[in-house]
Amino acid sequence: MPEPLLKLDQLHVGYLGKGILPPVSIDVKPGELWGIAGSNGCGKSTLLKTMLGLLPAIGGAVQRKEGLGIGYVPQRMSLDLSMPARAIDVVRGGAVGGWSFLNPTFVSREKESIERAMEQTRTFDIARQQLAELSEGQKQRVLMARALVSNPNLLVLDEPTSAMDNPTETEMLTLLDELRQERNLSVILVSHNLMGMASVATHGLLLDREHQLIIDGDIRDVAVHHEVHEHFGRLLRVVVEERFGPLAEPEECHACDH
Amino acid sequence: MPATTSLEAFWAAWPLFEDSVLTGVCAGVLLGVLGVYIVLGRMVFLTAALSQVAGFGVTLAFAAQIYLGAGALLASPSLGASVLSLACLFLIWNNQERERARRDSMLGLIFLVGSAGTLMVGSKIVQELHDVQTLLFGSSVAVLPEDFRLVVVFGICVLGLHLWWWRGFVEVTYDQDTAMVRLMPVNVLKLVLMVTIALSVSLCTRVLGALPAFAFSVFPAMGAVLLASNIPRAMGMAAAIGGACGFLGYLFAFVYDFPVGPSQAMVGAVLWAGTAIVSKIVAQLR
Numbered sequence: 001m002p003e004p005l006l007k008l009d010q011l012h013v014g015y016l017g018k019g020i021l022p023p024v025s026i027d028v029k030p031g032e033l034w035g036i037a038g039s040n041g042c043g044k045s046t047l048l049k050t051m052l053g054l055l056p057a058i059g060g061a062v063q064r065k066e067g068l069g070i071g072y073v074p075q076r077m078s079l080d081l082s083m084p085a086r087a088i089d090v091v092r093g094g095a096v097g098g099w100s101f102l103n104p105t106f107v108s109r110e111k112e113s114i115e116r117a118m119e120q121t122r123t124f125d126i127a128r129q130q131l132a133e134l135s136e137g138q139k140q141r142v143l144m145a146r147a148l149v150s151n152p153n154l155l156v157l158d159e160p161t162s163a164m165d166n167p168t169e170t171e172m173l174t175l176l177d178e179l180r181q182e183r184n185l186s187v188i189l190v191s192h193n194l195m196g197m198a199s200v201a202t203h204g205l206l207l208d209r210e211h212q213l214i215i216d217g218d219i220r221d222v223a224v225h226h227e228v229h230e231h232f233g234r235l236l237r238v239v240v241e242e243r244f245g246p247l248a249e250p251e252e253c254h255a256c257d258h
Numbered sequence: 259m260p261a262t263t264s265l266e267a268f269w270a271a272w273p274l275f276e277d278s279v280l281t282g283v284c285a286g287v288l289l290g291v292l293g294v295y296i297v298l299g300r301m302v303f304l305t306a307a308l309s310q311v312a313g314f315g316v317t318l319a320f321a322a323q324i325y326l327g328a329g330a331l332l333a334s335p336s337l338g339a340s341v342l343s344l345a346c347l348f349l350i351w352n353n354q355e356r357e358r359a360r361r362d363s364m365l366g367l368i369f370l371v372g373s374a375g376t377l378m379v380g381s382k383i384v385q386e387l388h389d390v391q392t393l394l395f396g397s398s399v400a401v402l403p404e405d406f407r408l409v410v411v412f413g414i415c416v417l418g419l420h421l422w423w424w425r426g427f428v429e430v431t432y433d434q435d436t437a438m439v440r441l442m443p444v445n446v447l448k449l450v451l452m453v454t455i456a457l458s459v460s461l462c463t464r465v466l467g468a469l470p471a472f473a474f475s476v477f478p479a480m481g482a483v484l485l486a487s488n489i490p491r492a493m494g495m496a497a498a499i500g501g502a503c504g505f506l507g508y509l510f511a512f513v514y515d516f517p518v519g520p521s522q523a524m525v526g527a528v529l530w531a532g533t534a535i536v537s538k539i540v541a542q543l544r
Contacts, residue, residue, distance in 0.1 A: 101426030
C-alpha cells in the first residue's frame with residue numbers, strides 16, 4: 001500500500017472561524033487523480049487553498065509526505081495578464097522556489113526541466129508569444145508547464161477549464177491525464193464541471209454546501225452513491241460507465257462515510 | 259512657445275546645474291525601475307501617499323530644528339522623510355489583509371494628512387521657505403552635492419539588490435499564492451520590496467520634491483509595460499524613460515523657464531503618450 005502524498009484528516013474549512021463544509025478526510029496516493037466538484041460557491045477553492053496552506057483550517061489537519069513537491073495552477077482570473085510576459089518567461093518563473101531566487105543562475109540551470117515541461121504541454125511553438133495574446137487553452141497549457149517545471153509529485157489545479165469551450169476543455173483534460181501517466185503524478189483537480197472531471201478522475205470528492213454533504217472515494221463508488229443521483233444528477237454515472245463499463249450497485253457503500 | 263534661453267546657454271551653464279540634472283536622471287532611473295512593481299502591483303496610490311507623507315516628514319524635521327533648537331539637530335529632513343514613510347508603510351502593511359475599501363481609505367487618509375500637514379507646518383517655517391516650496395512644488399533648481407552623492411549611492415545599492423532578487427520580487431508581485439505554495443519567503447520579499455520603494459520615494463521626495471518623485475515612479479513604468487515583452491525589458495525601458503524624464507524635464511524647464519519638477523512630470527506624461535501610440539502601432543502591425 002503506497003504511502004499517501006497528502007492526507008486530509010478531518011479537515012474543517014471555512015472563514016473567520018466558521019466552517020462552511022463538514023470535515024473532509026481523504027488520502028491522495030501516488031498516481032491518483034482526485035476531482036473536486038460542486039456548484040459555484042460550494043467551497044471547492046476554499047478547501048483547496050486550505051489544503052495548500054494558503055488559508056488557515058478551522059480544524060483537523062493536512063499531512064504532507066516529507067519532500068512532497070507541489071505544482072500549483074491557480075484560477076486564471078487570479079493572475080494579472082497585463083503583466084508583460086511571454087509564455088517562456090512564465091514557464092521559467094516556475095523554476096523559482098524557496099530561496100532559489102538568491103542564485104541568479106538557478107533558472108538557467110533548470111533548462112532541461114523547462115524544456116521537458118514545455119514539450120509535454122505542447123507549448124514550444126508559442127514560447128515567444130505574449131501570454132495575454134494566447135487563447136484560453138494555450139494560456140492554461142502554459143500555466144501547467146510552469147507548474148511542472150519544478151518536477152512536482154502532486155499537481156493541483158483550480159478550475160483550469162472554467163473559461164473554455166467544450167472541445168478545448170476535453171483537450172485540456174486529456175492532456176492532464178497524459179501528464180499524470182507520463183510523470184506518475186498525483187493530481188487534484190477542482191472543477192465546477194462534474195462530467196468533465198468524471199471523464200478523467202480516478203477519485204472524486206463531491207461537495208454540496210447547501211445540504212452539508214460530502215461524498216468521496218473511488219470514482220466508481222462515488223458514481224453509484226445513493227445520494228449522488230439526488231444531489232448531483234444521473235449523468236455522472238453515465239460518464240463513469242462510459243469509461244469503466246456498467247457499474248454494479250454497491251453491496252456496501254464505501255463512499256457513504258459522511 | 260518662445261524659448262527664453264537657448265540650448266547653448268544650457269550647456270554653457272552645465273557646470274552649475276550638473277549635479278541637479280544628474281540627480282534627476284538618477285532618481286528617474288531608480289524610481290523608473292521600482293515603478294514597474296508599483297504599476298503592476300497596483301501600488302500607484304501607495305506611492306502618492308508615501309511621497310506626500312515624506313514631504314510632511316521633511317517639513318516636520320525643519321520645524322523641529324527651528325523650534326526645538328539644538329536638541330533636534332538629529333532631526334534631519336532625510337530622516338524625517340524616511341521615518342514617516344516607514345511608519346505609514348507599517349500602517350498599510352497591517353491593513354493589507356483587510357478588505358480593499360479599507361486599504362484604499364487608509365491610503366487616502368495618509369495622502370491627506372501628508373498634504374495638509376506639509377502645508378500647515380510649511381506655512382510656519384519662514385527660515386526654510388525655499389526648501390519647503392521646493393518640496394511642495396518640486397522646483398529644485400539646485401541640488402546639493404552631498405544630496406546628489408546620496409541619491410547615487412542609495413540608488414546603486416537598491417538597484418543592485420533588485421537586480422539580484424528580481425525573480426523573487428516578480429513572483430510575489432505576479433502570483434503570491436503560487437509563491438507561497440512553492441515555499442518562497444513571501445513576507446520577506448514583500449517587506450523588502452515595500453521598504454526599498456518607501457525609502458526610494460522618500461529620499462527622492464526629500465531631494466527633488468513630491469511631484470517629480472511621484473511622476474518618476476509612475477510614468478516611465480506605465481510606458482515601459484506597454485512596449486516591453488517581459489519584466490526585465492520593462493525595467494530596462496523604464497530606467498531609460500525615467501532617466502530621460504529627469505534630463506529632458508530639466509532641459510525643458512531651463513529653456514522655457516518653467517519650474518523643474520512639473521516639467522519633469524509633463525515630459526514623463528508626453529513620453530508615456532509616445533509609448534502608448536507606438537504600442538498601438540506595433541499591435542496593428544502584428
